[in-house]
Amino acid sequence: MSVIEANVNNYQRKLKDWSRVSFGNISRALVEKKKKIKVAEGEAVRSGISDQLHVLKVELRELLTKEEKLWQQRSKLHWLKKGDQNTRYFHGKASQRCRKNCIKCLRNPNGEWVEGDDRIAQLFIDYYSELFSTSNPNQLEEVLVTISQPNSMNADLVKPFVKQEVDMALKHMTPLKAQGPDGIPFHLLSTLLGFHW
Structure with missing residues (x-):
């Protein structure tokens, strides 16, 4: 084994140790934290003291944030490998994004479902026209008098x-x-x- 290979293996081992100490197994830690929260919820109901429960929920949020970042990094790595190449992965991602960003139906003010691009567009236009139009205020001076300005x-x-x-x-x-x-x-x-x- 060459010196370079030995150094690479040494750094790889050190990075794994650092990862284990800094992050640990996030999935296992999440399961354990959720179990502790269930126990703490029972204690909080019995005793009325929820300090420990609050601390555990904060720790759970931190773990969930770490897990989210981990999955973001993994997806970026996968995207870098598969990327914009004309692959099944790329087409699947593009199709998924298109389905996710598509509005197929909306509920109108009467509670009825509206479908079709033209009818949905008209629903948006009507909603925002109503939202940003005046309701004919005619006593504006009286309102302004009540606002105190130093x-x-x-x-x-x-x-x-x-x-x-x-x-x-x-x-x-x-x-x-x-x-x-x-x-x-x-x-x-x-x-x-x-x-x-």
């Missing part, structure tokens, strides 16, 4: 801009992020407009 807040909102405030705001902008919908980063704008600090 005078200091109002004064801050209507006072004129001061050059120092604008300079400070500009200096605190992230240079490589676009501040508006045009997508132009602040660094480029400041260069074009001649701002220099």
Whole structure:
């Protein structure tokens, strides 16, 4: 065995030991934790003290998060191996995603099921049109009078801009992020407009 093979085997063994210590067998730990929670639930019902149950549930959530990350890593590894190649795996994943993202029927406000793309689209349009339309408020002034606004807040909102405030705001902008919908980063704008600090 060469020195390189020995080193690789040594590191592989160390990684397995690290994984066992850091993560252990997550599936086994989940089963054990769920059993402990059942026992703790019985104790909590009898004694009325649920501190231990709360701690166990927090630990269970952490284990479930670890398990989810483990499965994500495994699926990414599988995706890297099988990937976008023209394989059965790829077509199965694409078909599954298409089925998952498809709305086949919806229930309308009357409780009836609506099917068909056109009828479902019309249901969405009707719902959001109703949601975002006005219900004809005619006593808006009375509502606004009841909202209390501190005078200091109002004064801050209507006072004129001061050059120092604008300079400070500009200096605190992230240079490589676009501040508006045009997508132009602040660094480029400041260069074009001649701002220099």
